[in-house]
Amino acid sequence: MADLKGYKGKSLDFLNENDIGIGDSVKIIADLAYTGILMPRYETSEDSHIVLKLKSGYNIGIELEEIEKIEKISSSEKTVVKENTKQTNPDLPKVLLLSTGGTIASTVDYRTGAVTPALTASDLNDAVPEIANIANVDAQVLFSEYSENLQPEHWIETAKKLKDLVDSDYKGIVIAHGTDTMHYSSAFLSFALSGFPIPVVLVGSQRSSDRPSSDAAVNLLAAIRFVVKIKTKGVFIVMHHNDTDDTVACHLGTRVRKNHTSKRSAFETIGNNPAFVINNDKIMNNLEKEFFTKKEFEPKLKIDTKVALVKYHPGYDPKQIENLIESGYKAIIFEGTGLGHVGKTMYNSIKKANESGLFLGMTSQCIDGRVRMTVYESGRDLMDLGIIPLNDIIPEVALVKTMWALGISENIDDVKKLMLENIASEFTE
Amino acid sequence: MSEFDIEKIGLKVGLEIHQQLDTHKKLFCNCKPVENTEFTGKFTRKLRAAKSELGKIDPAALFESSKSKTMVYYENQNSCCLVEKDDEPPHDLETKAKETALLISSALDSKIFSEIHVMRKTVIDGSNTSGFQRTMLVAQGGSIVVDEKQVGVQSICLEEDAAKLIKDEDGHRFFSLDRLGVPLVEIALEPVTGSPAFVRKIALSLGRLLRVTKKVARGIGTIRQDVNVSIDGGGVVEIKGVQQLEQLEKIIEYEAKRQYGLKLISKKINSLIKENIDGDNDIFEISNLLEQCNSEIIKQSLQNKNVIKAIRVKNLAGVFGFEPFPGIRLGKEIGQLVRFFGIGGIFHSDELPNYGIESKEIQYVRKNLELEKDDAFLIITGKEPAIDHAINSIIKRIKDAKNGPIAETRAATPKNETVFLRPRPGASRMYPETDIPTIKISDNELENAKLMIPKSWDESISQIQNKYKINEQLSEQIFDSEYFDLFEKICGSKKSSPSFVASVLCSTITNLQRNSFDASLLKDNEILDTFDLLNDNKISKESIEIIFKQIMSGDAVSVSEAIQNASIKSLTEEELNKILDVIIQDHLDEIKRDGMHSIRSLMGLAMKQVRGQASGNLVNNLLSEKIKKL
Numbered sequence A: 001m002a003d004l005k006g007y008k009g010k011s012l013d014f015l016n017e018n019d020i021g022i023g024d025s026v027k028i029i030a031d032l033a034y035t036g037i038l039m040p041r042y043e044t045s046e047d048s049h050i051v052l053k054l055k056s057g058y059n060i061g062i063e064l065e066e067i068e069k070i071e072k073i074s075s076s077e078k079t080v081v082k083e084n085t086k087q088t089n090p091d092l093p094k095v096l097l098l099s100t101g102g103t104i105a106s107t108v109d110y111r112t113g114a115v116t117p118a119l120t121a122s123d124l125n126d127a128v129p130e131i132a133n134i135a136n137v138d139a140q141v142l143f144s145e146y147s148e149n150l151q152p153e154h155w156i157e158t159a160k161k162l163k164d165l166v167d168s169d170y171k172g173i174v175i176a177h178g179t180d181t182m183h184y185s186s187a188f189l190s191f192a193l194s195g196f197p198i199p200v201v202l203v204g205s206q207r208s209s210d211r212p213s214s215d216a217a218v219n220l221l222a223a224i225r226f227v228v229k230i231k232t233k234g235v236f237i238v239m240h241h242n243d244t245d246d247t248v249a250c251h252l253g254t255r256v257r258k259n260h261t262s263k264r265s266a267f268e269t270i271g272n273n274p275a276f277v278i279n280n281d282k283i284m285n286n287l288e289k290e291f292f293t294k295k296e297f298e299p300k301l302k303i304d305t306k307v308a309l310v311k312y313h314p315g316y317d318p319k320q321i322e323n324l325i326e327s328g329y330k331a332i333i334f335e336g337t338g339l340g341h342v343g344k345t346m347y348n349s350i351k352k353a354n355e356s357g358l359f360l361g362m363t364s365q366c367i368d369g370r371v372r373m374t375v376y377e378s379g380r381d382l383m384d385l386g387i388i389p390l391n392d393i394i395p396e397v398a399l400v401k402t403m404w405a406l407g408i409s410e411n412i413d414d415v416k417k418l419m420l421e422n423i424a425s426e427f428t429e
Numbered sequence B: 001m002s003e004f005d006i007e008k009i010g011l012k013v014g015l016e017i018h019q020q021l022d023t024h025k026k027l028f029c030n031c032k033p034v035e036n037t038e039f040t041g042k043f044t045r046k047l048r049a050a051k052s053e054l055g056k057i058d059p060a061a062l063f064e065s066s067k068s069k070t071m072v073y074y075e076n077q078n079s080c081c082l083v084e085k086d087d088e089p090p091h092d093l094e095t096k097a098k099e100t101a102l103l104i105s106s107a108l109d110s111k112i113f114s115e116i117h118v119m120r121k122t123v124i125d126g127s128n129t130s131g132f133q134r135t136m137l138v139a140q141g142g143s144i145v146v147d148e149k150q151v152g153v154q155s156i157c158l159e160e161d162a163a164k165l166i167k168d169e170d171g172h173r174f175f176s177l178d179r180l181g182v183p184l185v186e187i188a189l190e191p192v193t194g195s196p197a198f199v200r201k202i203a204l205s206l207g208r209l210l211r212v213t214k215k216v217a218r219g220i221g222t223i224r225q226d227v228n229v230s231i232d233g234g235g236v237v238e239i240k241g242v243q244q245l246e247q248l249e250k251i252i253e254y255e256a257k258r259q260y261g262l263k264l265i266s267k268k269i270n271s272l273i274k275e276n277i278d279g280d281n282d283i284f285e286i287s288n289l290l291e292q293c294n295s296e297i298i299k300q301s302l303q304n305k306n307v308i309k310a311i312r313v314k315n316l317a318g319v320f321g322f323e324p325f326p327g328i329r330l331g332k333e334i335g336q337l338v339r340f341f342g343i344g345g346i347f348h349s350d351e352l353p354n355y356g357i358e359s360k361e362i363q364y365v366r367k368n369l370e371l372e373k374d375d376a377f378l379i380i381t382g383k384e385p386a387i388d389h390a391i392n393s394i395i396k397r398i399k400d401a402k403n404g405p406i407a408e409t410r411a412a413t414p415k416n417e418t419v420f421l422r423p424r425p426g427a428s429r430m431y432p433e434t435d436i437p438t439i440k441i442s443d444n445e446l447e448n449a450k451l452m453i454p455k456s457w458d459e460s461i462s463q464i465q466n467k468y469k470i471n472e473q474l475s476e477q478i479f480d481s482e483y484f485d486l487f488e489k490i491c492g493s494k495k496s497s498p499s500f501v502a503s504v505l506c507s508t509i510t511n512l513q514r515n516s517f518d519a520s521l522l523k524d525n526e527i528l529d530t531f532d533l534l535n536d537n538k539i540s541k542e543s544i545e546i547i548f549k550q551i552m553s554g555d556a557v558s559v560s561e562a563i564q565n566a567s568i569k570s571l572t573e574e575e576l577n578k579i580l581d582v583i584i585q586d587h588l589d590e591i592k593r594d595g596m597h598s599i600r601s602l603m604g605l606a607m608k609q610v611r612g613q614a615s616g617n618l619v620n621n622l623l624s625e626k627i628k629k630l
């Protein structure tokens, strides 16, 4: 049976009856005559039309009811993809490019009609030939997922992959990653691979690589330049700095956040300048201290995901905290108001959580700035109830760090100690 | 010189009209379609060719990409949001624009698709920040009747207008973003045989059909026509940017002659060689051969560390300089081609010695390239890799020349000629716009479009005649002109005489334009202000032209400044009486001799003094009263 991606019901029957598959050249007689190539259909579409690509390149939908006759002119050509013989220059440093998916490597998806991660990392290598002048890039596909589908087990798998490369001759590792959850992944890698000897850079694009204006190439080139030129250990995110294509920012993997839904410059370092600014061959360094506090590589890849991130708001039902305790949660990170507060209505539940042995940490929904719980009475009350203020850590980073800390020890005192220790520049000092 | 008869070369011309629609929003965002000349920000971008849905890269895109220019975009918050900056996905399709596209399709009896797919048409010359133009095929088929002949409609598309090119220099292109995303309807007609004059008539008829909808934008630059021109045995050449209908005929004539000239050149090539041109082993680096050369271009090129290369072309001596018609040579075609790679230095053997390249150097080159007497060569200088891209396209151009005129995209020039722009794009330039779901056209919408089909041109004209009591010719003139909306606005106040307003808008401004005054400097609100002043008797009718002249020459930027500059003021009746009394006293003898007949010469004298400060009518009335009273 012919491949008929996206077609169903009436249109699927119609095409099967006429023995026509996607990619076939067909002639259709309706009230006008059309010749073109049958295209796949978005799965969510209804079943009364078929999609034809005309010679001009336009796609149109033709209603089945109007078709008097359909005729196959020729079957789909299987285009033979020419393997690019990659030339390597032994004088250039080696870099590993791991692909996890996301718009940096994407193509049309006829299931949803939207772009989907489908290109391999090696396609990307072919698409940006300038890379060959900077480094010898080995490309490997780790997974092919939208970043919203990446889960803590994907973090661990990525970290394992990197851990095994600790003695490799790569100058650095670049990870192509969807942008939506990139800063969760970078935070986990920062804690799990403390002291990793070569730079690790996560890179993505806000405009998919199937469009000429994509920021994929600019960001990827900057990421590779960065790991080749800079010897600093650490986990970083490399993305557009502003509207313009020349400058790319390199953020600390624990101090960065996606602050815009669509702009190229969506990623921002919270409360500081980006660690580096990359302008073609020039790299400006704003970094004041080592990324990792400890020099030695100490991989700790275990994780416990029984941590909740609770955003307090007026009207928050304290019952939800009790539900968390009952569901076996081991820690709650609060996104409190202002300097780190929650309303009085919460006190009883918080007290219960403390008594049940949960770790309770406070961050601020202001995103920028530190929590200071000693300024107001309510803050002091909360500290008495066992809430630990977590300085200026970004709420999402606090969540990831708690999962990681619980992976090391279930002992609440150990967790408290780890949570207040600066492991990978997650606190600004 | 060769014979040329435009009727006998199998000329076919297809028209493509791009008409901006009159909407309050752009096609895919909420920005207003307004013109801006001041900017609040700028940013730069690079574009690179991406693969199409079918996995191919479009040749035109690849060509543009190989030039690797940096784009600089200027934005104004009034007309630009994140969508224009390609920093946000497109919003929903503007409903009004869709309705108008359906209406125009119905008026042309074109078959509307019930499911429309928005496509991305790759355009990486920078005129779209995204690297593509969003476009959708709305309808196919249908026709328009011109001179009792049916001219078929090929396709009707709804699309986004492109950004405006401000300047292009040194590897940078500068654009303003105000026009980007303005809704545009593109109507492509079937190619017709017939005279260029007939084609012009078709363009006029189609333009009128659009104007009667009253849903299309009016004003300078809101309608543009491209023409596709071909002759027997040649590829179709698409010519972009024909601004005015007057230009259309001349451009078609030039292009037909150019293509026929290329056909004659191909005959010459075929008489010289039988086999296909190969060109693979014909490229030589000759920088060191020309170290002593006196040519300024070569000297400068060596100074700038450019490379100089030569291309050997076997058996084609005389072909590059062969000129079947004045200014039509293969050498010129190649010169235009390489300019697009930023390369200005190219010479062919038929034009040498010249430009400071002497016989001695030509001997070196011929010897180095092992040329026979009948062989030709080209010398080209430039930087790598641009020069290699250029050489590849030269060799391809020479190969193609053997087959006559080739399909390509050209641009109209102000001299009514055409110049190479880029290769013709193919189907691979289209990619589905994944950010926008398929658009359904309901039966209801189709019904509505049919109901809204506007009156015919003749009906519209007679309606204008009746409404404003002006003659047919003036009605047509004003309805065709860019100022029709303004005309209705000015006449709406019922203070001005419609025929006077129409003649100012049609003749006065056009006459000034013919005398090289710039109509684009004269904005609608300035014209409105001027008529307001006239209605309040603050200025005379005669002052209007003086004010427009001031503004259209750039001497004044507002009506009040123009009035100040030209020291226009209105005389009070008292002041006017004084002046006229003096004139009468000075010419009493004449008046006594000629009676009422003397009024003609007195009028002349009076108007010399008061032109622009009092109306001729008033002066005439006062004078005749005064003479009668004597």
Ligand SMILES: [Zn+2]
Pocket (backbone or CB within 6 Å): B026, B029, B030, B031, B079, B080, B081, B082, B083, B084
């Ligand atoms: Zn906008």
